[in-house]
Amino acid sequence: MAGRASARAATGFTALAPALCVLGLAGLLGGCDAGFGTPRDQIRAVGSSTVYPFAKAVADSLAKSDPRIKSPIIEANGTGAGLKLFCKGVGASFPDIANASRRIRRTEYAECARNGVDRIVEIQVGLDGIAFAEAASGPARFALSPVDIYKAIAARPFGLPNRARRWSDVNPALPAEPILVYGPPSTSGTRDALKELVLVRGCESDPAMVALKARDRVRYAATCTDVRSDGAYVDTGENDNLVVQKLQANPRAVGVFGYSYLAENGDRLRGLTLDGVTPSYATIADFRYPGARPLYIYVKAAHLEAIPGLKAFVAEWVASWGPDGLLARQGMVVEPDAVRASNARIAAAMAPLDPAGLN
Numbered sequence: 069m070a071g072r073a074s075a076r077a078a079t080g081f082t083a084l085a086p087a088l089c090v091l092g093l094a095g096l097l098g099g100c101d102a103g104f105g106t107p108r109d110q111i112r113a114v115g116s117s118t119v120y121p122f123a124k125a126v127a128d129s130l131a132k133s134d135p136r137i138k139s140p141i142i143e144a145n146g147t148g149a150g151l152k153l154f155c156k157g158v159g160a161s162f163p164d165i166a167n168a169s170r171r172i173r174r175t176e177y178a179e180c181a182r183n184g185v186d187r188i189v190e191i192q193v194g195l196d197g198i199a200f201a202e203a204a205s206g207p208a209r210f211a212l213s214p215v216d217i218y219k220a221i222a223a224r225p226f227g228l229p230n231r232a233r234r235w236s237d238v239n240p241a242l243p244a245e246p247i248l249v250y251g252p253p254s255t256s257g258t259r260d261a262l263k264e265l266v267l268v269r270g271c272e273s274d275p276a277m278v279a280l281k282a283r284d285r286v287r288y289a290a291t292c293t294d295v296r297s298d299g300a301y302v303d304t305g306e307n308d309n310l311v312v313q314k315l316q317a318n319p320r321a322v323g324v325f326g327y328s329y330l331a332e333n334g335d336r337l338r339g340l341t342l343d344g345v346t347p348s349y350a351t352i353a354d355f356r357y358p359g360a361r362p363l364y365i366y367v368k369a370a371h372l373e374a375i376p377g378l379k380a381f382v383a384e385w386v387a388s389w390g391p392d393g394l395l396a397r398q399g400m401v402v403e404p405d406a407v408r409a410s411n412a413r414i415a416a417a418m419a420p421l422d423p424a425g426l427n
Contacts, residue, residue: 108160111140111381115150115167116257117306118196118326119363123167125398130377130384137377142167146306147257151366155180158370164378166366169196169257169326170264174426187369190421192411193385195401197327197352198261198359200340203319209243210235210322210340214358218270220247221301223294226274230296247300250314251324256306258326261361263293266342269358312337327352327359328399352401363400369418379418386412 113123123142131139147168154166200212219225219238235242252258271277271292281288295301304310308325312333315323327347330339339347342358351357372378388394391402
């Protein structure tokens with residue numbers, strides 16, 4: 069029913085396209101002189117590489133359940149880059165959905181609003197964790213803490229140049245192996261989560277850094293979250309599968325990615341403990357694991373009637389996120405009942421996000 073309703077709405081929108089162009093409302097259509105006189109007939113979602121496999125599974129499920137709806141285009145270009153594309157404007161040349169492994173920021177919402185994207189629906193679709201792992205054939209001697217990770221990969225831990233070359237330089241209890249961490253780029257929501265959930269926690273173990281936060285937030289942010297660029301931390305781009313391959317090629321390296329990639333490669337990888345807690349479905353679901361985080365999709369309300377199947381795609385997410393649903397089988401950690409119910413109501417009403425609570 070949702071797919072048919074969306075298709076009828078899109079047909080009406082298409083019929084109005086020439087008139088809208090004549091009236092000078094090209095922005096709604098993405099530009100009438102550049103091939104956007106009629107809306108797209110296919111959903112486009114951009115953003116998080118962590119959310120990507122889940123979004124792809126939902127897209128494939130929707131296409132199978134209603135062959136009249138073209139399978140949505142899903143792009144993995146990182147949370148930050150995806151939100152930037154999403155916020156560029158309203159119309160056929162701009163994405164309908166941004167997938168995100170962190171919440172949208174106040175500055176990003178403001179950029180959206182400046183470009184006319186002022187009705188954004190935020191839907192929390194599940195949970196994940198930033199996992200630290202090594203190859204299953206690795207030394208099995210890594211028991212990490214946020215302080216260890218911060219001292220190992222921060223550019224200037226506690227304000228001093230990072231001269232640590234081996235893990236034992238960071239903590240004598242760790243192996244005397246060269247520090248080599250494969251992880252996400254600066255555009256990734258996983259990188260943002262690494263900063264916010266791990267690096268900041270390690271940095272603030274020093275009271276002087278907490279005091280610096282109150283005194284000089286710019287210097288504090290650089291000290292606590294900038295990552296070293298001397299080869300100890302290697303940016304592997306928006307491809308978490310590449311991290312898996314790198315770990316297999318170098319069993320003494322450490323990798324950082326979304327937990328779902330660890331779960332998917334459990335026969336090849338070993339999750340590393342963080343503060344004594346192993347990343348697992350159970351420890352992420354109850355937030356015992358320090359790297360646990362929610363996952364989101366952001367929907368452009370202005371596109372709901374114009375893009376065929378967009379409402380149905382969102383409904384497919386809701387239908388897929390239960391304990392026995394498609395997403396759980398794909399490795400997503402299911403949210404508590406109350407959280408799922410709340411987000412199902414938001415999805416049904418397509419209630420726009422109130423930016424007042426954003427950071």
